[in-house]
Amino acid sequence: MTAERVERRLAAVLAADVAGYSRLMEADEVGTLQALKAHRRELIDPCIATFKGRIVKTTGDGMLVEFASAVDAVTCAMAVQAKMLERNASASQQVTFRMGINVGDIIIDGNDIFGDGVNIAARVENECEPGGVCLSASAFEQVRGKTEFAFHDLGERSLKNIERPVRLYSVRSASDGLHNAVRSEPKPQQRAGTALALPDKPSIAVLPFQNMSGDPEQEYFADGMVEDIITALSRFKSLFVIARNSSFAYKGKSPDVRRVGGELGVRYLLEGSVRKSSNRLRITGQLVDTISGKHLWADHFDGTSDDVFLLQDRITETVVSAILPRLERAEIERSKAKATESLDAYDFYLRGISQLNSMLTAANHPPFILAAVRAARDVLQKATEIDPEFAVAYALIGQCWLLESQNIPMGDDRTAIVAEVLRVSRRAAMLEPDDASVLSWAGQSLAYVAGQVDEGAALLDRAIALNPNLAIAWQFGGWMHVFRGEPQLSIERFSRAIRLNPLDPFLFLMHFGTACGHLFAGDHQQAAVWAVKGLQERPNLVIGLRIAAACFALAGRIEEASKVAGKLKELAPHFRISQVQAIFPLRRPEDLDKYCQGLRLAGCPE
16 A cells, blocks of 8 residues: 655745734733734735735744745845834833745645744744744855845754754845934844853853742742842852843743843853742752753752852852862852841842843833832831841842833922832942942932932942942943943943843843943934834833933934924823933033934924
8 A cells, every 4th residue: 555645845934923922911911912913904905815825824923924935034034023113112001923935845734834944944033032024044045146135044952842953044225214224233232042152160050949839829939039149159259140030031931041041141040949848948059061952060058048148158069069069168258248138128128139130021112110119119128127238138129219200290399209209219329339239229319300310420439449240230331330420431331231131031221321321422323223123122111211202313314303302291291301411310511402402303292
């Protein structure tokens, strides 16, 4: 008996999904579904039909499409992404797609398709940045020289469940405009799937520990454990330690360690889990070499909730001993210093951190931001009531006031807020003058809210000297140089912050800061490029809209400046140019004049 003949054909396969779909659904299920259906109905499906594609199937947030031509597949994908950028600029619910394209042999089964050609397309899409389009080498060879697009070689990648490495290419448009401004960017930020060079000293990232307790309410505890371990490791100047926000980009995932090492630019990864049952704790950890994939060390630590600080110390010391055996003993002992000895205060502190992190799911919704910030401030206040010398809690209360001051109407009286920021920030710095994190939070709050720029800058300089691995110190330090009229230094500090935290969900703040640096250095075109990058990630951020409006206007992009100013009026109707000096503490009169001039040209009200 002869086997049934399998029908095959060569095709261009496009795989697409929504970046951060789970997060969007968690924040607003109904709104996300409605937005996704509208995008499909009004844009995506008609565009696919125009380029003669066939929608094979949809899977929740995903889609598989077959094209007879690779050129049609790429042109369709780029058209959709360009239009999505425009739609997101005026939408309350942001939906961003990733699209991967492969050309290969596929198996036909009724209306469905299978085979290696399909699998590779799906894996290529997984490597793609949000809002981007990536091609496999086979797809690239089919479109090379046949389109107006520009291509960037991302090198070979080891894709999940694909035996052979696959070379990938990202696609950029060659035309001008908002969508394509990133093409002229001199130093593009690190994106998932792009390898970074290793630093010249031992480098490590601590991935989120799994919560094995069976209780979702304990998630904050597992996350807090990891944050404390990162903080302890980052105190070692002989190590290069990736910041928390980039490490937590892998939360809930099981990525290949080699891929993570390349994306974060580190040699070592620390993974683990936390199991908490009643008063008992078990923490497991393993240290992996991202180059070889070998496990260098694995162990577990048992104890009670009362031993939590001791267990953290043991993990930190063991990891450091494994990768840096010559580290001075004094540095190890110094890393054991704890912010508080009270478990109750520590628990409230972790809950406050969890509330602040929840803002990631509400970044474009000021009411949700305010709710999260106020909830965080309440529990952090309880932490300081239990332990009046809990410095980091005071510092984070100051940050809560900073975030609240950015999201309340301009007409509100901020005198009380300024007084409270001065109190908690100065107390934090007094209690822990050698804690880089505390100094960073306190310095930023003092400068931005209370206008104490020199005092804040001094704290940030000390923080960087104490801990050169602390990304927020470099980021906040960048803003200090913006405020003090030192634009080139601000650009350098933002660049360092991005390298230490390449996957930070708050990367847009560094982009807007870099835009300010270029603006006040006189390079208006590059200022606009970086403003575009910030808007792509946070199109409804009020401070970002103000910066972008000024940058676009002074770069001569008046139409875009006017559009941004219109959205600013919609989201912040109380804002006036006369308020700039009070809310953006620029030291040099010429910087303040330039910023106001840009806002004026954009059409913002006086």
